[in-house]
Amino acid sequence: MSQTFPSPGLPATEPAARATGLTKAYGNGSTQVTALDEVFVEFARSRFTAVMGPSGSGKSTLMHCLAGLVPVTSGSARIGGIELSLLKERELTQLRRDKVGFVFQGFNLLPTLTALENITLPLRLAGQQPDTAWLETVIATVGLAGRLGHRPAELSGGQQQRVAVARALISRPEIIFADEPTGNLDSRSGAEILGFLRDSVRELGQTVVMVTHDPVAAAYADRVVFLADGRVVDELHEPTADRVPDRMHRFEAQDHTR
């Protein structure tokens, strides 16, 4: 497990991802909805951060903006020091391919490809050969050896999500965004996946940002960022499954009394 992050060439102070005054609005005129309202947040390298918040708080939008999936309305979103709003469509695609990994709630594996093919897909899209040693490391991390020839339909939900995690890890991205990765899993499989994500941070030096509304899931992170009404409202370091709901209730209560 000698592979570590960050990748060389970046100042040590530069976080893996950063939002500065990030605003995202949908629609226009009277129907305009502000999903993110001048958000300032940084995601440090080799850290596991959870983003929490009630429905409509903008946590998913934040992730979409930082991952380059949707353009921002104003402010700045950066991945490893690269300003996303300056990139063209093709460059954004390339950035997602090389610097961003995704784990989705619905697994989103390609049903026609085997587990192994799904894992190496980002590399093949980039026209690269997988590094055998790294591939083995990743597969070992998520414990998929033996199921590599199977298609997603032949795997359980937990196994599918493990393939998805491996797929996110394979290109050694700057940052992995996980969108409710345990949402479709039973608690045991969910715990496994969260464990893999945490291991990838601790042992492989990966950076992971996870959007979730589950306090138990958030407790696996090093840090929890709370969002409400499109703003960062709170933050918690070294969370535990007990402290997360406390904080949630606290600002939700404030929200109600305001």
Add this chain to the structure above:
Amino acid sequence: MLRTALRNVLAHKARLAMTVLAVSLGVAFVCGTLVFADSSAAAYRAAASKNFADIAVTVTPKDPPPGATANQGTDVLDDALARKLTDVPGVALVRPSADGSATLNAADGTPLRAGRAWANLAGAYVPGKDGRDSRYPLAKGHAPRNGDELAVDSATAAAGHFGIGDEVTLATDGPVMTKRLVGIVTTKDTRVTAGGTLALFDKATAQRLFASPGNYTGIDLSAAPGTDQFTLADRVTAVLPAGRAQATSGAAQATRQATYVDTLTRGYEKLPLVFAGVSLFIGSFLIINTFTMLVSRRTREIALLRAIGATRRQVVRSVLWEAVLLGLAASATGFLLGLAIASVLPDILSTAQDTLPHGPLVIGPRPVVAALGVGVGVTVLAAWLPSRRAAKVAPIEAMRSAEQPPSTTRSRIRGVVGLVLLALGAGLLISLTGVKDASVENLQSAMFGCALLAIAMIVLAPLLAAPIIRLTGRLTGRLGITGHLARENALRDPRRTAATASALMVSTALVAGLAVIGNSTGQALDHQAAAGLGADHVISTRTPTTRIDPAAVQRVADASGVRIATAVADSTLFTGGQVRQISGIDPDTVNAVMKLDFVSGSAKDLGPGRIAVSTTIARQHGLSTGSHLNAGMGSSQDVKQYTVVGIYKDNPVAHDALGTRTEVQRNSTTPHSVQRILVRTDNGTASRTTETRLRTAVGNNPLLKVQDRAELVHEAAGTMSNLLTLMHGLLAIGAVIAALGIVNTLAMSVSERTREIGVLRAIGMDRSGIRRMIRLESVTVAAFGTLLGLAGGLFGAWAVGALANGAMEQYALVLPWGTLLLVCLVSLAISVVAAAVPARRAAALSPLAAVADT
């Protein structure tokens, strides 16, 4: 259920639009053809009734001899009878005519629109009381007044580049005549306006040529106002010499002529109807496929309907109602498209030889009923299978989220059924390859075998999809991950892939099969036409009644550059209820002009009562050298016994049998003349100069053809051009419908895979990658259809060709590489074109589609 169906149709407008288009294409061909037929028939009828507008009754000799040019029995209608008819009460005008046929030479000496006696009209200009012939209003010059003068109609003059005062050479049946053109008339006769010619002589000349001096071939009567045609006909019949002449009403005649011209043009309907059939057949795959996709997509919805109490029958009915609505839409658009086709068909089908009349479109009930029947019928029939599938959806499936894998038992049944059909079809075809003659029964079983084969291929296609696409996937796989994904996507639902490819498969098989057979037959005809011919030039007659007189034969033989000129008398041989063609030759010179390959015996032994026959005739009658054959020759009434002295390999120049010229001529209807002259030149080659000399030697007779070997080959291959048109038309139709099907399937696939495409975009496939992936999927499907189609088409062509092998000595399987390549390129092209829109739509999908809630 009707309301549900309507909602569904509206919800899937775009998707169903492709299906509607495909069906309406078929409907359009059917309607277009029917409207065209009705319109042209109406135009002919209108024109014909104009011809006969002022003719109430026509008197003709009874039992008119076959062929307008024969002279027998035409001594009834003389001037005396004409005068007698003037006195019949109710007759306003009596106009005798002397009609026949004449072929003219154009100004450049080549025959003008020759070859069809029925359209090369000739007649007498018979002035009435006012000195004019009201049937032929003069446009220029004056009427022919003596045997040296001639008038033609304006269209003929234009086509032949004649002007007043020109010398025009023409022939009726015998020798060539030269007349001076003195008048140009106009005519409404449909036979002329539809691409014929008209030549008018003075009365005496026409009588001499077509009847006998002083007699007419017919007398037209117009009725006085208030006199009914039929009453007049009765009165006229009363004064006619009983049993020798008859009266026909103008109306009856108009109908007869219209029917006649109508039958001549009826053949034009065949080609568009073939297109209609093929496009409907291929289109039905598209319907089945669309409905199957819609049903499988709506499985949950249908299950829900079932769960809340809809019966199976209601589900089926809902799907079928949808099909009815779709069919109605297809019928309507198809009908409009058909009107467009009908209005351009006359221009497309008209050639310099045949001008089809242009008239207002006549829309009878026939095309309307056909449009509805075909459009709705085909759609509902095709939707029936998917509707059964919809009915099988169990209510519990509403609760399931994952799709069920296709049942393996069903694909096993499919495999067994397909293989049985394949074995039957292929077996039948292979068994036929041993048969040596192309009899109707054999051809029918060959067609049946081909049909079985086609159905087997359609049934087996979903099972063949996986192995074949894996094979083509080796190629696309080299294109990286996009190729790999394209292959896997095509393999995802083999049944859908197969159904999409079916359209291409059927059209490819048809085109490839036709191309191979056509090419092989064409080559065989080429070989055959030239094979039996030793001569460099052939002089032959255009019409069966034309004769070449001995003087002309002598002149040809004396022409400079001619080494040998052998006359051949053609006649018929009646034997065992069959009519055979016999050629009367000169045994001493025959080998110089015909390449006869005797299996046994030789031409030297020919003589009175001694004939030689071709191998086919020998086989059919069980003859061998030395055996006897009872047959009647030519016009001779009695059956004689002939001795077979030789059997030669089938030879199109020698026909079915050979006899001596003297004997054949003696029994012929034209005892002193011959039908062909085979010419061998001094230097053994054909040339323009010799051809001109030969033409001069036969007096520039427009009824005689002077051809060299190449022209003869070309003439024999002429029938192939129809096949070529058919082939290219089928290729185009197949391509259009296949493209519609591919667009349809891909659009469906893209919308089903929105999420997946979103993932690919999110994890880093760029837009061009997505486009390439969809395009490659399309190419894969098309390649599958094309490969299967080529295999089926080539096998069918081989099997049917083997049958032709028995009938045609020189037949050999010759692959038309050019056409086959064209078929492949067309498939490739349409797959790329068809993928364009779905690929663009897929590429436009946002990566967010992957994370969006479904």
